[in-house]
Amino acid sequence: MPRRFLVTGGAGYVGSHLVAALCDRGDTAVVLDNFHIGHRRAVPDGVRTIDADLSNIAAVDDALSDGPWDAVFHFAALSQVGESMREPLRYLLENGGNGMRLIDACVRHGVGRFVLSSTAALFNAAGDDPIPEDAPIDPNSAYGESKWMIERALRWASQVHGLRYACLRYFNAAGADPQGRLGEDHRPETHLMPLAIDAALGRRPPLVVFGTDYPTRDGTCVRDYIHVTDLAAAHLLAFEAMEHGDIRWNLGNGAGYSVLEVLQAVERVSGRPVPHVLAERRPGDAASLVASAEPALKAGWQPRYAALDDIVRTAFQWRLAHPNGYGN
Numbered sequence: 001m002p003r004r005f006l007v008t009g010g011a012g013y014v015g016s017h018l019v020a021a022l023c024d025r026g027d028t029a030v031v032l033d034n035f036h037i038g039h040r041r042a043v044p045d046g047v048r049t050i051d052a053d054l055s056n057i058a059a060v061d062d063a064l065s066d067g068p069w070d071a072v073f074h075f076a077a078l079s080q081v082g083e084s085m086r087e088p089l090r091y092l093l094e095n096g097g098n099g100m101r102l103i104d105a106c107v108r109h110g111v112g113r114f115v116l117s118s119t120a121a122l123f124n125a126a127g128d129d130p131i132p133e134d135a136p137i138d139p140n141s142a143y144g145e146s147k148w149m150i151e152r153a154l155r156w157a158s159q160v161h162g163l164r165y166a167c168l169r170y171f172n173a174a175g176a177d178p179q180g181r182l183g184e185d186h187r188p189e190t191h192l193m194p195l196a197i198d199a200a201l202g203r204r205p206p207l208v209v210f211g212t213d214y215p216t217r218d219g220t221c222v223r224d225y226i227h228v229t230d231l232a233a234a235h236l237l238a239f240e241a242m243e244h245g246d247i248r249w250n251l252g253n254g255a256g257y258s259v260l261e262v263l264q265a266v267e268r269v270s271g272r273p274v275p276h277v278l279a280e281r282r283p284g285d286a287a288s289l290v291a292s293a294e295p296a297l298k299a300g301w302q303p304r305y306a307a308l309d310d311i312v313r314t315a316f317q318w319r320l321a322h323p324n325g326y327g328n
């Protein structure tokens with residue numbers, strides 16, 4: 001049966017891939033976005049958009065009053081670890097504060113289910129063991145802290161008001177829609193994979209490798225890259241699975257790759273060298289973040305683009321086809 005969802009941040013990177021997945025299965029998505037970071041061209045034709053900032057309570061109330069909603073998917077957020085270390089209070093206020101306002105509005109409007117775009121930045125693992133859902137929470141950045149604020153608020157909303165929730169902690173979202181409809185276009189771009197691809201294509205300066213003295217196999221940070229389409233699929237599954245209770249899922253492939261290994265993958269896929277320079281650590285970065293995604297896998301999640309080269313390939317093809325991303 002077709003369902004109806006409100007997607008905050010549906011014009012952003014992961015949000016737009018979820019909106020495409022919802023449309024593909026015949027569901028109705030309504031996108032609420034302030035379009036500061038998101039792109040209008042990332043929203044499929046025919047999908048209704050509401051131009052609003054989450055700090056505008058009247059606009060959020062107005063959107064939610066046009067129910068019923070099967071769920072709210074909440075993606076809208078600032079998402080840069082580095083920036084959050086320069087402007088921590090902005091992250092706590094905008095991500096944490098707006099997230100809580102949205103939860104409050106959902107409770108007031110009788111929304112039954114809430115799916116949060118959360119993050120591996122909740123964890124600050126010392127070793128390179130895969131991180132399970134119940135690993136100690138110890139955000140290394142204000143970005144991670146801001147998402148933890150929302151997770152905690154959801155716990156109370158569930159306990160006291162019966163709002164069902166799913167916290168989906170993405171490890172490193174990467175890649176692009178395999179059908180070529182969507183891709184990654186942050187401005188400014190700060191993420192490793194698109195920067196490495198553009199460096200290989202000669203469209204950007206050499207990639208700066210942040211830190212070579214981490215306690216990892218080659219001294220650079222290790223991350224678990226997960227395809228954005230597989231993340232979208234996990235959201236659809238979580239929506240079904242939360243019928244049986246609240247959810248906290250770590251979403252990754254369970255395999256870590258160092259920054260230098262990602263550069264090698266980009267070189268294999270593109271057939272070009274990735275010019276790069278070695279530099280100091282970036283504040284806020286944990287040494288190694290690798291997911292143990294067991295509960296999601298047990299619930300039936302099957303990542304389809306788990307191989308690093310497959311992830312890089314979809315990202316590379318999109319950058320090649322869209323030198324200016326979504327344009328200006």
Ligand code: UDP
Nearest residue numbers: 081190191192195208209210221259282285
């Ligand atoms: N990174 C890097 N150079 C860059 C961007 C990122 O060395 O220009 C490293 C970064 O320090 C981290 C990894 O690549 O260890 C992934 O960073 P990204 O910003 O893509 O995602 P994050 O892990 O911060 O969510």
